[in-house]
Amino acid sequence: MPRTRSSLVLTVALLALSALAGGCSSDTQPASAACDTPGVTADQVRLGLLYPDSGPTASTLAAVRGGVDARLGLANEAGGVHGRKIVYDWRDDQGTTEANAIGARDLVEGKGDFGILEYSLAADGSAGYLAERDVPVAGLAASDGWSTRRNMFSFSYTNGAPTDTYGTFVKSHGGTRAVLLTTALSTGVNDAGARLSTSLRAVGIGVVDQIGYTANADNPAAIARRLAATGADTLLTVVGTPDLPAVLRELPATGWNPKVILSLSGYDGQALAEADGAMTGVVVPVFYRPFEAGGAPIAGYLDAMSRYAPQIANPRQDLAMIAYIDTDLFLRGLQEAGACPTRKGFVDALRAVHSYDAGGLISPLNLSTNLGRPTTCLAFVQATAAGTFDVLDERLCGRELPASGGAG
Template structure:
């Protein structure tokens, strides 16, 4: 597999001195057993995985481990990284910062892992601690802390400046006025909503306001009428799919089907089996290559999922794919760290990469200069009229950051 070991000339002397001090003979393969970084042995590298196996957000994120299993299985089948297979210990953080802090400390202090993969929305609980300890982390950048700490890496951020890509797409599909449908879950949800509205406005799509909907507490018929009253022809949804389908059904029944429906999630073939034509027309923006685009990268992912993550009967899901990419990024960091990896070598090496594409699963990103910056290029998929499949309606659409 690819070897892009970018050793900066300015630190070459320091790296050599550090290698000698830790008993590594200039990164020679025969010295593998002499490395003494936490979690590193002659034959293996032990890492930690943190995700919500239980708790309020466990449902969608439980599939995260499948993507990790698949990517590690594929690399280990090839002999691992520099002759070391990657194994992991996992802990449940229940999706809360308090439990996240406990899980991370246990993995670092008691399990002596080299680094962490965090597929969670609660990484803020351990972020300061892991930064202080110099522990490398890759994962899901669902919080602002991912933009703050140098040891934390992600391939896509929800923080940073808004981008006009979403609005440009809606405009191209005939949308002229949008309304935001959201479930009031957290400040993070509100921030995503604000950025979507900014994107619409930047592209010339007027703002019809925000409608909050909590299934079980609100009447979908009443919510649909509020959408109609907004005068919007475009529905932006930051809800789970069940909530969106409920409101869409009421809108269509009343003869007010939106011209454009864009949901921030819902790209899952399993959802089509559940909801069918009720999801027809729903568009989802993706910051990774759509499964329907096929190609070598998608084929490799599906093959790895089928071979090493048999617990998932439908590999074409966004959560496993995202955790697969998070794991690939961790593997890239180990490759950058060399034959005798250290935590600092991982952080410095991965932070210097300027062209990372997860073996073709994402558009190339600049890790060196892009921390905290939102993705500007997206693909767009849309549920067909029968509700049986997703069609790629835009392979790639690139916009720009909104600076004012």
Template sequence: MRTRRPALPVMLTVVAITLLGAAACSSGESSADTGSCTAPGVDPSRINLGVIFPDTGAESSFFAGVRAGIDARLGAANAAGGVHGRKITYEWRDDQSDRRRNSIAADSLVGGRNVFGVIETTFGSPGGADALSRANMPVTGVAIEPDWLTHRNMFSFAYTASDPVDTHGRFVRSRGGTRAVIVHTDLSAGASFTAGQYARSLRAAGVQVVDDLSYTAGADTPESFAARVAASDPDAIVSVMNQADFIQILRALRAAGHDPKVILAISGYDQQLLRKSGPAMAGVSVPLFYRPFEAGGPAIGRYLDAMRHFAPQVLEPRQDTAMLSYISADMFVRGLELAGPCPSGQRVIDALHAVTRYDADGLIAPINIRDGYAKPTTCYDYVQVNSAGTAFGPGETRLCGAALTP
């Protein structure tokens, strides 16, 4: 019986697969033998990450839900079998939003040689950015400091530290705001920087910034600070401070007979906080990078399910910082998936830089990391507390502005 030769395309495919397999084995990172992977924090059964955030300190209330969001996303990934058969674990460090402490935290994670990469959201990130970059560690988080723009190993789905945008100013103006006071904490360079970004946004939209006031809890009282705000006679207030202090100031301001037409706060989208302080939060608007919880849909459903199963310590999962860190963790998981069964820091970095469409499984509007890396976020959704202080509702859906170049 005559034997048939394999068709030429089949032969070429077999040769190609053989050569690729040989190349992988010769590199010491065989896709068939995950035990040979030698990257820090990687072993045959797990990948260990580092997490840096302010668990304590003056700014800790900004970031109260960080670990819960990470627990939820990594828990869901592990329940589905992990990434290429490995579970994802992490160890965490508290930097108190302080650059020196952030540097210490980064050095400890790098020096231990037991961490593959880092998820962080903090005003202190410039402290450890160089160390993480030198170690070629991929980093994901929310880019609220300028170091995210200059370190190619650091990835975010929202850049607020690059060129300011006029979007927030447009929102304030559309609601009737013409004279604004910006209030922020006096204990953070990051908060001061963000306040400056909002000031430029307001001015670009034709809103006059009549004062910029810094608040120090313990030294200032809500009543005395509210009097300073009222002295400028604003019809708009922009808050770059923790929710608890701002709510007290807002309560004191209204008790003195001053009720601004527009109130914009960078944080406070939290159902538990609303139940506690609802009437005092009436009229407050918050800008979002992601799909509002009230919009519902499959993506929000998956997030809520993951929070309930893997972060049960959080009684109310509909909170801003938990969602932000959930998406940050999702971005890291995406990088690991794309890097293949034998990941290295460089492979994850290269893989994420090549992504042209990332939407966090439907939680954010699609972004192009390849072409839009480090470019400012110009489109936001705004939610607003109703007049009774009982619920969040849509303030403005998908408002887009323009970047403001120097």
């Protein structure tokens, strides 16, 4: 899968110290005794990390290990969980379901790891196997398996039913008629586009046309003219950030100046710099507290990344933050599971948590009801001409719409 598409699918899949410790405050009391649970000894818990260290999605997912290292480093500095240090083994699933299945079995049966942190588009390769054994999993919900299996935890599900949050935002900024710019290269991306369109229709905003764009095949100027000809005042796009600027650069020549440009990807400082001003004004939804919002939760994340993941030169990255939060979520499960955790006990205990916010990094979640449910509370940031982002809305909450996509 080319980097352009894999980045967008992940975004779709999408799309601090004292305060952050509240997301999973460590119990530094010594463990009472060694347990016979796999991966749990008197002084440590072994986890497995499954992600593509090679293959077509490797460069996109490189930052996730830094997020894991930072959150575990912070936890271990505070004494671990129930007096146990948290360590991990890792396997490269190469971004394929076959290697994903092999890697999961090796971590669970070969290394005897207690649970899995997983960041892969190929997670369905091992989802059934891990569910049968009640192996706790936390990570990026980038495949269908996450939405139906009770042992698989994520703080954000981007598939499933649509929400009206996007539509509410667009309406509040004057949008009345929208056009969707999509790509013909990915079913998952186009599904995200359909949910976005449904969100706008739910609040009374018509989506008057859908226009496909394939980089290096379609003429960006011609696409820009087609967009302008729709008469819409809002541009919705699920085209990947590396490709989108080529179309945006052509918009001024058409005389079209939409009130809102809403893109499901693009919250990336490096991509913004590479766009050289073309992304100015583009709004991107974010599933966690934006970096620009600051405060103790963001300060704690940045400090932990600096100390425990110095290999990540720019910690203000989507996937590093997502991995950090999901690792915090797993640590919360270990805390709730007690001094001698079992895999099933972990799953039951974490599913019983009714308010989880990763120490202020996300809107509170009820983990007993969020399985497969879409994220309804989002932040919205806007790219500036200076190559930065401004926070337009730190927390906008909407409602889940019927799966049929009606306005409900």
